Amino acid sequence: MKREPRLHFSDADLAEPKLKKPIKRVEKAAAKADKAQAKIPKKTVVKKERGFDPATGKVKTHLRFEEVDKKKPPSKLTHAAQDAPANLVLSQFHREVQQSEDDNVGVESAHKLEGAAESGGRLIQSAHRSHQLKPYRAAARAETRLEKANVDALQKKAQIEHPTSNPVSKWQQKQAIKKQYVAAKYGKTAKNTAKTTENTTKAAKKAAEKTKQAGQFVWRHKKGFAIAAALFLMLAFFLNGLSSCSVLLEGAGSGIVASTYPSQDADMRGAEAAYWDMEAELQEYLDNYERTHDYDEYHFDLDDIEHDPYVLISILTALHQGEWTLDEVQGTLQMLFEKQYILTEDVVVETRYRTETRTGSYTVTDPETGETSTEEYEYEVQVPYDYYICTVTLENFNLSHVPVYIMGEEQLGMYATYMATLGNRPDLFPGSEYIGKYAEGSYTDYEIPPEALEDEVFAAIITEAEKYLGYPYVWGGSSPSTSFDCSGFVSWVINHSGWDVGRLGAQGLCNICTRVSSANVQPGDLVFFTGTYDTPGVSHVGIYVGNGMMIHCGDPISYANLNSSYWQSHFYCYGRLP
Structure with a gap:
């Protein structure tokens, strides 16, 4: 679990009478946080679930992580080979769904049936997990109290060094200190923690400037707020069939509210910390695998263990349809972890x-x-x-790919809305790569030459496509209300520009096209790529707009230069629609 910085005060600070109480509160909160951290379980046991593969005749062992119950010894491993064929059907279905983008179509209904069958077991797992994660909740609360004490002490120190009697200035000063404090806390080196006091004190000098920036936040990111409002309105139309102008305006006004994370900071950071700890346990298990097992030979095929915190919080908020507490999402965290990470052990004798x-x-x-x-x-x-040969495989399914398999259209639309604005909380997880994509950056735009628009077919295509510039990438998304993935975006655009091809994946779109050479490519043709992620065949598709440019659902939807080294290295072909 990520810990709050333990502040170090100078001798002059300790001697300052006005700082004695704030420093004492910091020390008391830090001691309680350390005590809560010490109660977090450090060990795990592995429960093995056997699965029989009829195609190869091999028995594969799936590894599942459980915390040690100190009152009871770990349960003995069972070899339920007779249940393996039935269990294999479900796991194979999950794998086939992942392997091709075409399988996004219709997958939701199948997973609803699966979810109904698993719901009883999940209730039991959720209750058990809630008990297991009690130490995490306590630690998260303690760290939140320490954060408040730290910020209060730093603000008091700043007021002594840069006194002000204006209440607005005091508020500005505190906001600037808090932002700098969060940035220092999430720094990647110990030096950042050691310098938290110094950095946050310096931030007080820039309070007016920071406040001005905060006041301009909505204006600077008006595109993101507009996209979130559009997604919200489309979702509202889908749910309620809005018909009057007054209701429409009311929905637009609530777009910003609907795109903001409603949960408390302590709960959101606690959920991120709990998920991070599960990943740390998995990493520790893999790091010590050869030491804790007794095989003659080992082979490892391991994906990176990683996730983005904004993806996690957006999923939790969409699934629970609004505000949630850490206690309420324990079962959801475990479910997401199991869907993201698939760890298998294949032993051949x-x-x-x-x-x-x-x-x-x-x-x-x-x-x-x-x-x-x-x-x-x-x-x-x-x-x-x-002679025992063990192959350990860890597959990271990518947490951002999970929503389409577990959400209906309403929830997927909420997820897209939260991702479009990062819940209007760019300060929550400043280390996220999405900060640069959504909060600070903007999508690449391009002005289509007027002569290209003389073609009525291409004009219809680009008019539809440009409606969604800046929309976030959502794996499996296929409509404005849920946002799009690459093939969902292209399918939607061409279906609303004169074609009727249905919802196709990237390979499916390639299959219906006639291949054309680079010398004969025209605006409105499709452009295909391979190897942009681990899948067989065509993996990405965009719409060619001329002059070596395409519009595509990147992250977010934007224009891109096909002459860049990345797109050149993955280029497959151009294709003309029938």
């Missing part, structure tokens, strides 16, 4: 031979005396033995 030296004896007779004696000799033999 080979018969091998080793050379062993053995001792034999024979009788020798003395030709002169006739006496006999026994003499020993050594000889070598080939002895068979079992």
Whole structure:
């Protein structure tokens, strides 16, 4: 679990009478936080679930992580081979869904059936997980109290060094300190923690400037807020069939509210910390795998263990349809972890031979005396033995790919809305890569040459496509109310520009096109790529707009230059629609 900085005050600070109480509160809160951290379980046991693969005849072992119950010994491993074929059907279905983008179509209904069958078990798991994560909740609360004490002490120190009697200035000062404090806390080196006091004090000098920036936040990110409002309105139309102008305006006014995370900071950061700890346990298990197992040979095929905190919080908020507490999402966190990380152990036993030296004896007779004696000799033999080869595979399904498999259209639309604005909380997880994409950056725009728009077909395509510039990438998304992935975006655009091809994946769109050369490509043709993520065949698609440019659902929807090294290295072909 990420910890709040333990502040270090100078001798001058300790001697300052006005700082004695704030420093005392910091020290008391830090002691309680350390005590709560110490109660977090550090060990896990692994429960193995056997699965039988009828195609290969092998038994694969799926590893599941559980915290140690100190009152009870770990349960003995069971080998339920008779249940393996049925269990394999479900796991194979999940894998086939992942392997191709085409399988996004219709997958939601299948997962609803699966979810109904699993719901009873999840209730039990949720209750058990809630008990298990009690130490995490306590630690998260303690760290939140420490954060408040730290910020209050730093603000008091700043007021002493830069006094002001204006209440607005005091508020500005505190906001600037808090922002700098959060940035320092999430820094990646110990130096950042050690310098938190110094950095936040400096922030007080910039309070007016920071406040001005905060006041301009909505204006600077008006595109993001507009996208969130549009997504919200489309979702509202889908749910309620809005018809009057007054209701429409009311929905637009509530767009910003609807795109803001409603949960408390302590709960959101606590959920991120709990998920991070599960990942840390998994990493520790893999790091010590050879030491804790007894096989003759090991092979590892491991994806990186990582997730983005904004993706996690947006999923939790959409699934729970609004505000939630850490206690309420324990079962959801476990479910998401199991869907994101698929860890398998495949053990193959080979018969091998080793050379062993053995001792034999024979009788020798003395030709002169006739006496006999026994003499020993050594000889070598080939002895068979079992040789165990273990292959450990960790598949990171990518947490951002999970929503389409577990959400309906309403929830997926909420998820897209929260991702479009990062819940209007760019300060919550400043280390996220989405800060640069959504909060600070803007999508790449491009002005279509007027002569290209003389083609009525292309004009219709680009008019529809440009409606969604800046929309976030949502795996499996296929409509404005849910936002889009690459093939969902292209399918939607062409279906609203004169075609009727349905919802196709990238490979499916490629299959219906006639391949054209680079010399003959025209605006409105499609452009296909391979290898942009781990999937067979075509993995990405965009719409060519001329002059070496395309519009596509990147992250977010934007224009892109096809002459860049990245797109050149993944280019597959151009295709013309029928």
